[in-house]
Amino acid sequence: MLSLIKITAQAVYLKRTLFNDPIYGFIAIETDLILQLINHRFFQRLRRISQMGLSSLVYPGAHHTRFEHALGAMHVMQKAIEVLTQKGIAISAEENEAMQIAILLHDIGHGPFSHASEKILLKGKTHEELSLRIIQNLNEEFKGALGLAIQIFTNSYPRKFMHQLVSSQIDVDRLDYLKRDSFYTGVTEGNINTQRILNTMHVEEENLVFESKGIHSLEKFLLARRLMYWQVYLHKTSLAAELLLVKVLERFWELVNSGEEVLSPTHSFYPLIHRSSDESLSDSVLLHYLTLEDSNILHLLKQWLGHADFVLRSLSKQILFRQLPKIKIQSEPFDTKILAHKGERLQDRSISQKEIAYFVFSGSISNQTYSPDHTQILLKNKSGKPTPLAETIDYLDFNTFSKPLYRYYLCYPKRHFSL
Amino acid sequence: MLSLIKITAQAVYLKRTLFNDPIYGFIAIETDLILQLINHRFFQRLRRISQMGLSSLVYPGAHHTRFEHALGAMHVMQKAIEVLTQKGIAISAEENEAMQIAILLHDIGHGPFSHASEKILLKGKTHEELSLRIIQNLNEEFKGALGLAIQIFTNSYPRKFMHQLVSSQIDVDRLDYLKRDSFYTGVTEGNINTQRILNTMHVEEENLVFESKGIHSLEKFLLARRLMYWQVYLHKTSLAAELLLVKVLERFWELVNSGEEVLSPTHSFYPLIHRSSDESLSDSVLLHYLTLEDSNILHLLKQWLGHADFVLRSLSKQILFRQLPKIKIQSEPFDTKILAHKGERLQDRSISQKEIAYFVFSGSISNQTYSPDHTQILLKNKSGKPTPLAETIDYLDFNTFSKPLYRYYLCYPKRHFSL
Amino acid sequence: MLSLIKITAQAVYLKRTLFNDPIYGFIAIETDLILQLINHRFFQRLRRISQMGLSSLVYPGAHHTRFEHALGAMHVMQKAIEVLTQKGIAISAEENEAMQIAILLHDIGHGPFSHASEKILLKGKTHEELSLRIIQNLNEEFKGALGLAIQIFTNSYPRKFMHQLVSSQIDVDRLDYLKRDSFYTGVTEGNINTQRILNTMHVEEENLVFESKGIHSLEKFLLARRLMYWQVYLHKTSLAAELLLVKVLERFWELVNSGEEVLSPTHSFYPLIHRSSDESLSDSVLLHYLTLEDSNILHLLKQWLGHADFVLRSLSKQILFRQLPKIKIQSEPFDTKILAHKGERLQDRSISQKEIAYFVFSGSISNQTYSPDHTQILLKNKSGKPTPLAETIDYLDFNTFSKPLYRYYLCYPKRHFSL
């Protein structure tokens, strides 16, 4: 009669560390190693790196950080493991811990303002590559204790679903950040029913699959993600702000490289700008990179408010006092004539063509809601054979839906722009 | 300098009636006439009519009623009027009140368990027709005070947007019920951002239009609606329960018509079953209909638990004790052989073919997320000319999306079914 | 290193039944026996018994039922067990199931509209006594499987904390109903942080204690409870409605006992009114009681709208059409002169003194927020020795706070009252 009681204390809890979280209530830390990783200064640094870059200029509540997101994603992983375990999927204690570590550290490579600085600070390195490097460093420090987590993170562990939970079309990373970003921005349309999606997870032939009864929640997930992209992540005003940040950093690089600006070796960018030109990234530069946080950028912007170079000065002011440029978005590239025309107004003020390019510029952004080739979302049907989601939903035009959507932007100063 | 202060008391508030609402906090009653309509017994009756029929058998929290929904929709109408007024659309006090009344009474024709009894109790009359009849009766009682509300309700008032707010692809009815049903069922994916949608409403050439910046919220709205249909409104278990309710009422009608059951004139169904066969609906039958509530049906089902007719008895038991039949759903009609096969098991128990049809039956349901022809959702573009939504969203296959989706169901008793 | 991994599947989950709940998301059913109890018709009946009686006349969203509350309280019990287990308190699988059953069935004795009918239907029996009787009946049906649950329910099991979780100053019953009633009424002040309170639970010498760091949540809990009492449970308008319900039932009893009304043996009240006068309650009367639901009362009220007795008729109308009497509340008993004075107006209409008492009446209600004697809330201090809460909180005047608060009410018809 009595068959399904689930919970037993396998080990005595020496001390139960809980983090407060406005979304999940409490987040439990389940092993000592995880607690040590969270307390590590590399991870504590994430407390001071905004999850959403400069989006708080549009969504004033969006000041949350990579620290909270990493903890939240780990919490969702715990819940996913709980569901799968209850469905009879064997997950050992070692695997359990490694899955949690892999997701906890997946974003540890992010720099100041997350994506906003990624293209500049260590040009040529994505935050994923940096994360892996840092995890490997931590693995040495913790004497190999992160080996399994690294296998899962790099998808070299044979049980594919563990990696798929960390990184795939529907992973615990996205399950947390969509919910979290929706919460802090107030864009409630992006809220997803994590619990319902988790409840339909299963594993078949070591692949993550979803029970077909959850199909509407999956649809909703895809649409929520799409909506968050266009309405929040690529919101034209915060896009403008992030583009300015890229521009101001580029200008600074330019000034240094041209010798107009001489960096003191104690300047926070010195090791990044003066690193040896070969591809490899030295440990010492990486360690320096790990000291950079939002406040370093803010501090520079504030200093630059009084800088001799009017480009640096003006761009900094635009960001700090939210005097953002005009930005237009369209689905076709902008005609170069328009670009030239918008630049003309500045020429009157005797600004060189090269400098104009810091104030009038165009480019493109894209978003791909669903990627049909790699790591398809698989549905578990009664018949048994997992079916790709794209073959199941008829009303979505997956050809269109799966195509990356490009948008083209044009930025230029407002009419009464003062330098 | 001072230009935009919005609120002034146009009239002294003698008394401010507020309704508590778990979704909006408080709902204000803005005119005396509205308060009198709410206090009318026709409207009070809605307190005892479930909004979602028998869905509480699947979603135990879904016990909310037509009363709350009607008040909620009126509240959303108030907010829509507020937004439009602030955008410079002139709405007179009379129109304002009439718009509120039209939506307040739009569902007053619903019978017990809302849609579940609609097909049976006054066969041939939809709840919309009944609502109009009742509003007209009330108009007489209130000496013509509802004339403008009737014009809006029947779309004969020239300012089309007023009707469109009451009834169209995105109206305040849907804005309330999606949110409300999502709240009470816990299916959070159906939650929509009413405020954001309202904020993008505008009026152009007396038609309701939506500013194009709201496009993602509109997409989300359509998908939320679709999701609520398949996951909640047409959930197979509550569909089974509602089909049983139809069956049990049909059986009762049959017994009465065949003379096997003799109704006392005091029986709550007497005036409905014995009404004159012509098309028109007499006021006296209508008034009787207006005494019927969920409890009348429940009371009969409970009585029928002890009824001599085993069909009536068994179906009542299945509903009341939630011993629901199996139900299968597929996108193709069921083969008549399967139907026959499922019926065979009952034949062993010497049940006639006609009676078997109460336990084994099939049929179809459909849902059309977006209707391309009538009352298109219109987007207001910068260029000015309103564009239909279908021409703007590229990733949705509107041909498929706009087609009614049919699903076919087959109901039959569980294996250990006891009559 | 690896020490704290918590979750293992002790047994294969044959099938995982989940209930949707708007508050907790999903509620899991953990054993077969529990599932069978939920499916039992005694328990299914709770789907049709309002948790909050007639409160929906004041808080229109408050249509939730005893069914949801019982499941919700069981869910909170599961969480409490989880916390205690993680803190090293050994709870066997049998105890775990029994604790869940005890709380699941704790309210199974409630009659129509919960407390509203309690004083009338089986006079002299509280719902707790009836619950126990029904659990004992179920125990026989399930061949003794509920023995341990009964011990816990009746506080005869030596591990006191198990009973204390079911019934004490802070039990899972209250943790669920405060949260649930707050949710459905929209009185957000009654919302409590269940998770935070659960997290501070511990067991010392088999008694339930709370870690002292949770003291503010406990204070908040006491105040939330107090607020819900005065603002919701004893709201004067819903009090008036419930008093009317008592009055109308009393009137009916009176008419039957005086022979003015003759009951058919099929009348739903027949077995209750004509039961033998001795104290004991026969099984057959109990079984009949278990067929009564809200709809039985509603059905009678609706019938009585056309009853010859004007008292029955008028009171029914007042409830059904929400034409409620005036009610005054004060902290001193009402002077009998006022009562007489209010009655005089009715005398003009030639109503007898005895009948007047159905329309003009007074009485008292009380609420005791904190009971200092029995089952004190105990705080676990670092020193070890549990301390009663009352000795720890200095700013609350526990002498006053612990005293039952009495309020006196006076009901009388509105001025333009028509019989």
Place this chain on the structure above:
Amino acid sequence: MLSLIKITAQAVYLKRTLFNDPIYGFIAIETDLILQLINHRFFQRLRRISQMGLSSLVYPGAHHTRFEHALGAMHVMQKAIEVLTQKGIAISAEENEAMQIAILLHDIGHGPFSHASEKILLKGKTHEELSLRIIQNLNEEFKGALGLAIQIFTNSYPRKFMHQLVSSQIDVDRLDYLKRDSFYTGVTEGNINTQRILNTMHVEEENLVFESKGIHSLEKFLLARRLMYWQVYLHKTSLAAELLLVKVLERFWELVNSGEEVLSPTHSFYPLIHRSSDESLSDSVLLHYLTLEDSNILHLLKQWLGHADFVLRSLSKQILFRQLPKIKIQSEPFDTKILAHKGERLQDRSISQKEIAYFVFSGSISNQTYSPDHTQILLKNKSGKPTPLAETIDYLDFNTFSKPLYRYYLCYPKRHFSL
């Protein structure tokens, strides 16, 4: 018949600016002047000043800023004005705007990390004094347009309720920050029902009063505030962090004053440390103060990680890497012997007595939930005469409740503390 329609567009809305807010959904900007003030760099600066100082070290979600709080409080003011206007209180357009400005700017004087730096940066000036100075400066810049707002802010306007809404026991400031801080910390017990409290507001003889039916919400408000104080604002861990911040700044001041550290005139603290010693605060120092934000402090702490002075170095590390000291709280002052004893461990490491005081220190904090003398909360009774809340609530021991509660703390390094 038609009497209560409330909303009319008094003026054409040229452009409707809305801010996204995760708590209220949208916040509307109602006049041009308000929009200009929000866009002013003094106000934009609040985007980078944490509302809750270093509390995010305990509540990781608490990264919200003074910017959001100021907008939120203005929104609550709009709602309060709406309620009062509907109750017939005449509020002119000028008063309306001035009330909004007064609350919008009430916290504009806050420095980095809000209260944490208040005691150090401009010693002797509270943030309220600074706010007034800044508002006066803005008034000059806006040519006297803020005159009425200043009267309200300084309580020199005869209509007292306007100031009381800005600053009293229950003002819109508290209504916003309790709700907001509860939201971001996840301490849901601090959530209050703003709408319910607003709905009971009224004005009598130009004083703010509360209708007596709202008494339970007021009780709840007081308790929520008390709970937030002890559980959140004075949480011992974030208290420890803020005390460290004070200590590290004090140390820096000391080093500069003793000449051990020489400040460059471009150092962000130079004008603050080297300002003339007289009481008055020059405009130039004030303007410099207005350039300081959280990032300035963070930048210094990060620099100090490599500072020659081990005190500066160690304290900075403790904050940035969250290696916080032990902190004990009790209701009696700590014995100086304990302080001496805790210091001894450090003496072994040859640290001077003066330096030890940066690592081992004690002090007191206090909180007064309800202040009985000034600006009593007044209840409006039916009799008419406003009654102080303290005379109405019997169960709260107002003598205790109104007394400031003192707590004494003792901070000292953890056992394995490394400098």
